[in-house]
Amino acid sequence: MSTVTNRPNTALLVIDVQNGVVAHAHERDATVARIAGLVDRARGAGIPVVWVQHSDAELPEGSQAWQIVAELSPADTEPLIAKSYGDSFEGTTLEATLAELAAGHLVVVGAQTDQCVRSTIHGGFVRGYDVTLVADAHTTEDLSQWGAPPPEQVIAHTNLYWSHQAAPGRTARITPAADILW
Template sequence: MTTLTDRPQTALVVIDVQNGVMAEAYERDAVVANIALLVERARASHVPVVWVQHSSDELPLESEAWQYIPELTIGDGEPVVRKLYGDSFEGTDLEAVLASQGVGRLVVAGAQTDACIRSTLHGAFVRGYDATLVSDAHTTEDLSAYGAPTPDLVVAHTNLYWQYQTAPGREAGIVETAAVDFEALAPTRG
């Protein structure tokens, strides 16, 4: 029910599943397995997969830390959006990439829950996109030494509040990996 006209398609957006981001990630292997399954199912249903890749002092461009983890392979022709800010739309070509494919609905997975995932979800929602968070396909590192909740609580809280997001003409929510039905969200064929 996106507010973006003539944008009925869905895309899977995979955010920052990079070596440096995932090195100390909570439930890393389970989250990576779920993301890999989502990517496989999206491709099989002809749903675009859009990859987002962050650069920073900790993730210098082209460094080993900046690279996507080896368990995930970016497919030929799949767009990679490079970013410098938490919101994957900010200062990037993500909007143009999605518009070119008629995308108005996002299924979001990746890292970090309390930074780029939240920022991108909100960024998408205020721009008119429907935004679904895959509840068991996002993660973060343990920042509790700095006063943050433990990672399990960060993930749980984000899932809790995102399932109740509302705004006129847009839909938000969460879904587990097993319940993501890309066939139902697949591009229309004509």
Template sequence: MTTLTDRPGTALLVVDVQNDVVGEAYARDAVVTRIHDLVRRARAAQTPVVWVQHHAEDDLVTGTEGWRIVAELEPAGDEAIVQKEYGDAFEGTDLEEVLARLGVGRLVVTGAETDACIRSTIHGAFTRGYDTTLVGDAHTAGDKTAWGAPPVDQVIAHTNLYWSFQGAPGRTAAVVDAADVDFA
């Protein structure tokens, strides 16, 4: 029930699954495998897949191996790749225009990092009127306990918990496991 009129479509949003972002991430291989399966299922259902790729001059330099999307995932030639430099994939990008062109009002979100770009993007989508589903077992992050953060499994669990209770007029938030994502 998105608040975006004339946009009944769904898109799978794959955020920052890049070599240097997920190289040391918690449960990296399992998460990437789930995202790979979601991409395959979305394509089979003719649901658009939109890729988001972070760049930063100090550590994720455009064109470098660390900046590239992981080898297990490959955007199709006709799939949008949105370049971003802020946590929220909508800020300073053409993501909104891409989604409007595709008629998308519902996002299914996967990727990294849970406590940064995923959190910012799901909130950004929701406040912009999108129904926003977080795939609870298809997002991850690197260990930030050295800076006082909880262990990654707890960060993921907390994010899934609070997102499952989000609410706002005219739109929905949800958390589902990858196996339960319905692109219909």
């Protein structure tokens, strides 16, 4: 039960599954395969799929690094949100797109766990959305040389703390891909 009004629908939000973002991601192939399966199941159930695509100096728009990975293909009818900040809501059309879809519940997958995924799940939650993070369908690269924990620990920690989020009138959930029911 989200606090955004007149938004009874769910949307699958696919964040930054781009060549340059997931090239060195933890369990890249397995994670992308789970995301592809969720996209197929969402489409089959009539659930809107919303794609988010980041651009910046390292991911210049139109470059090979900026492209969504070959295993995933946004349909022409599916919204594609261009962004340049971690939180997919900041400076984008995401809020307006979700309003058009009457979506008050977001099911979130993608990359990087500790950057854009984390920023977006928090951004959606504070804006009043119910947010389900798919426990095994988000990933990050190994940033341990800069003091971060190994990626499997980053993912596990994100799943742990998200499972304990709470706020009035909103829900935060962690659910494995196999248990997502549309």
